Amino acid sequence: MPVRMTSQREIILQELQKSRQHLTADELFRVVRKKMPRISLATVYRNLELLSEAGVIAKLEVSGRQRHFDSEVVGHDHVTCVLCHRVENVRLEGIKEDCPSHGVVDGYIIKGRRLEFFGLCPRCQKKNRAIKGDDTMGCGCGCAKKMLTDEQKKVLQAMADCDGPCAAKDIAAATGLDAKMVSGKIADLKKQGFVDSPVRCKYGITAEGRTAMKG
Amino acid sequence: MPVRMTSQREIILQELQKSRQHLTADELFRVVRKKMPRISLATVYRNLELLSEAGVIAKLEVSGRQRHFDSEVVGHDHVTCVLCHRVENVRLEGIKEDCPSHGVVDGYIIKGRRLEFFGLCPRCQKKNRAIKGDDTMGCGCGCAKKMLTDEQKKVLQAMADCDGPCAAKDIAAATGLDAKMVSGKIADLKKQGFVDSPVRCKYGITAEGRTAMKG
DNA sequence: CCTTGATTTAATAATAGTTATCAATTAGAT
DNA sequence: ATCTAATTGATAACTATTATTAAATCAAGG
Numbered sequence: 001m002p003v004r005m006t007s008q009r010e011i012i013l014q015e016l017q018k019s020r021q022h023l024t025a026d027e028l029f030r031v032v033r034k035k036m037p038r039i040s041l042a043t044v045y046r047n048l049e050l051l052s053e054a055g056v057i058a059k060l061e062v063s064g065r066q067r068h069f070d071s072e073v074v075g076h077d078h079v080t081c082v083l084c085h086r087v088e089n090v091r092l093e094g095i096k097e098d099c100p101s102h103g104v105v106d107g108y109i110i111k112g113r114r115l116e117f118f119g120l121c122p123r124c125q126k127k128n129r130a131i132k133g134d135d136t137m138g139c140g141c142g143c144a145k146k147m148l149t150d151e152q153k154k155v156l157q158a159m160a161d162c163d164g165p166c167a168a169k170d171i172a173a174a175t176g177l178d179a180k181m182v183s184g185k186i187a188d189l190k191k192q193g194f195v196d197s198p199v200r201c202k203y204g205i206t207a208e209g210r211t212a213m214k215g
Numbered sequence: 216m217p218v219r220m221t222s223q224r225e226i227i228l229q230e231l232q233k234s235r236q237h238l239t240a241d242e243l244f245r246v247v248r249k250k251m252p253r254i255s256l257a258t259v260y261r262n263l264e265l266l267s268e269a270g271v272i273a274k275l276e277v278s279g280r281q282r283h284f285d286s287e288v289v290g291h292d293h294v295t296c297v298l299c300h301r302v303e304n305v306r307l308e309g310i311k312e313d314c315p316s317h318g319v320v321d322g323y324i325i326k327g328r329r330l331e332f333f334g335l336c337p338r339c340q341k342k343n344r345a346i347k348g349d350d351t352m353g354c355g356c357g358c359a360k361k362m363l364t365d366e367q368k369k370v371l372q373a374m375a376d377c378d379g380p381c382a383a384k385d386i387a388a389a390t391g392l393d394a395k396m397v398s399g400k401i402a403d404l405k406k407q408g409f410v411d412s413p414v415r416c417k418y419g420i421t422a423e424g425r426t427a428m429k430g
Numbered sequence: 431c432c433t434t435g436a437t438t439t440a441a442t443a444a445t446a447g448t449t450a451t452c453a454a455t456t457a458g459a460t
Numbered sequence: 461a462t463c464t465a466a467t468t469g470a471t472a473a474c475t476a477t478t479a480t481t482a483a484a485t486c487a488a489g490g
Contacts, residue, residue, distance in 0.1 A: 004437060004486070025477080040440045045477065047438095065448090066476065079323050090321055106305055108294050108334040115330050119323040219457050219466060240448080255469040260448065262467095280477090281447065 003054070011035055012047045013056065013071075022060055022068040022078070022087040062087055062116065077114060081121035090117060218269070226250055227262045228271065228286075237275055237283040237293070237302040277302055277331060292329060296336035305332060 015031045016023060023031070029044045048069050052059040058070040062078055068087050079090045104110065230246045231238060238246070244259045263284050267274040273285040277293055283302050294305045319325065 002437080002487090006438065006485085008439075038440075040442090042441075042478080043439060049478090079320060079325070081323070088321065088323075090323075105294060105332060105334070106303070107337040108296070108303075108305075108332065109340060110294070110332050110334040112334075113330060113332045115328060117320060117323065117325050117328045119320070119325040119327075122322040125324060217458080217466080221457075221467065223468075253469075255471090257449080257470080258468060264449090 003050075008032075008036065008039055008043050009047050009051075011039075012044060013051060016048075016057060016069060017071040020088075022062075022070045022089075024066040024068055026066065028069070060087065077116065079117040079119060081119065081124055086121050086123075088121070090115075218265075223247075223251065223254055223258050224262050224266075226254075227259060228266060231263075231272060231284060232286040234286075237277075237285045237304075239281040239283055241281065243284070275302065292331065294332040294334060296334065296339055301336050301338075303336070305330075 011032050012028065015035075016028060019028075019031070025041070025045050025048055028048070029039070029041050032039055032044060048057065048059070051057045052069065055073060058073045060068040060070050060078070062068055062080060064080075070089075072089065077090050078087050080087050226247050227243065230250075231243060234243075234246070240256070240260050240263055243263070244254075244256050247254055247259060263272065263274070266272045267284065270288060273288045275283040275285050275293070277283055277295060279295075285304075287304065292305050293302050295302050
């Protein structure tokens with residue numbers, strides 16, 4: 001049962017190695033499709049599975065819905081961006097020695113350990129300075145929702161209540177908040193995708209905004 | 216929009232708290248159904264989501280296909296059994312201080328960190344002394360497949376080749392292995408679920424055995 | 431060069447886990 | 461007790477992944 005090096009397999013491996021990120025099957029599919037438009041998603045999955053079983057690439061077991069793959073096989077830890085879910089390697093000298101990766105813990109025979117960091121990647125730091133609250137570990141993970149302030153919630157609520165796009169001053173009147181502050185909040189909310197502006201100077205709540213409001 | 220305390224919600228929370236484990240929605244569903252047979256799986260999912268958003272319970276983002284929930288909300292690390300996938304808390308004094316949970320790493324602003332251990336739980340240690348190899352971290356995770364020895368593979372192959380249940384001596388003849396050794400291997404494989412015995416003293420390969428053989 | 435037999439592929443169906451939908455029910459305020 | 465929005469059970473839909481299958485591709489012999 002020889003393993004053939006098909007052009008599909010080659011491109012998949014190539015693109016994964018080229019990308020310094022830890023792509024999901026779907027992300028890789030989109031990249032590969034540019035060079036080979038007729039390739040099937042199933043082929044990407046199949047080959048990622050095959051390559052990881054062969055030890056050529058690593059199937060990461062990081063948290064989250066989708067599986068990520070890594071062209072670097074040797075064990076290392078990861079940092080995940082809580083906003084964009086990008087996964088990257090992290091190499092912390094000193095940590096490895098401090099954190100035991102073998103031995104017995106609570107009756108378990110430890111075969112290995114993995115250290116996952118959660119934070120904001122440089123790109124998201126720039127994009128989103130508005131993030132408030134640091135309960136990001138509240139649920140035992142780093143993927144807490146973007147918290148809305150009470151004012152932001154009020155603004156969104158007012159938008160949800162009035163049907164159709166409404167002006168900032170209407171919101172100010174409805175919420176009883178200062179008009180200038182409302183404008184600022186709207187700008188922030190727009191940046192986060194919770195508010196859009198279908199008409200110039202008129203604003204409305206987005207579907208994303210509605211779901212954010214529930215939390 | 217008040218939150219009501221329904222009997223379903225109460226039982227779900229109660230059972231999760233009662234169990235010292237980190238149950239999946241499905242596991243919890245099975246437990247709860249004993250007390251409330253008409254409850255829907257969707258209700259369990261809905262309430263786990265709601266309770267975790269309210270911060271009453273924690274939605275664990277440990278690796279794997281299914282999501283686990285924890286009645287203990289404060290951040291802590293976990294150990295996962297590589298065989299039965301049981302997830303338990305782990306409290307290692309000293310570790311927390313050694314592993315930074317805030318600060319800046321590789322440009323990321325770290326909001327939190329989680330340490331995942333992989334190993335064998337006490338129960339699986341007893342059940343499965345036959346585990347060979349310690350490449351459990353080979354794929355960057357701890358969930359490597361149970362490795363089969365060459366002899367075990369031969370036995371499985373022979374079973375796969377002959378249709379219908381076959382006796383140990385047939386396997387011995389087909390593989391050229393010692394009959395006594397074959398009996399031992401079959402017992403091991405049966406314990407691992409790769410072989411079953413539809414008829415007394417006759418054995419066959421299971422679906423699980425077939426997939427294990429491919430690896 | 432052409433057949434043979436195996437691997438691999440694209441397309442698609444199937445599956446597992448989870449989430450959304452919706453009519454009927456129910457908790458909790460009035 | 462009445463009313464109303466929250467919640468439920470049942471089930472459809474959805475997402476990520478895996479399995480199936482007929483056709484395409486390849487390696488090696490004749």
